Amino acid sequence: MGVLDQLIQPVWVTIESLAATDREWDENSRDALHGSLAPTVVTIQAQIVWGDRNDPRATVGGAREESRGYIVISISEESQSGTTLKRGDRITAMGTLTGLDLYLTESEPFGHWSSGGPRFKAWRFTDRQPTHSAP
Secondary structure (H helix, E strand, C coil): CCHHHCCCCCEEEEEEECCHHHCCEECCCCEECCCCCCCEEEEEEEEEEEEEECCCCEECCEECCCEEEEEEEEHHHHHHHCCCCCCCCEEEEECCEEEEEEEEEEEEEEEEECCCEEEEEEEEEECCCCCCCCC
């Protein structure tokens, strides 16, 4: 992480990432079975912002979901972790808080610098179940 990629008060966040290819596939029903074979667990430094946003609003792309807060991560650190986070990945720990069941819902890049685009990504999270996705 370079000088431009520093977070304010970073903590370690543990995220389970479930790739669609990791899910067992039922050929008879042509659907993914509930659960997965083995999640990829990644621990990454993030800046955490807690706060309920309970005001779903209509936007051009549809209604915006409620969220419990968001995490800010360095895009370069995410690429170094070897895992690309995606909607539906589960946060299981934030610093000393363990046993969490929070799901990533949407991301937006920010921290644009003239030397090559965004440096950070903000991932909103919620405690609702993720949407179903088939491989």
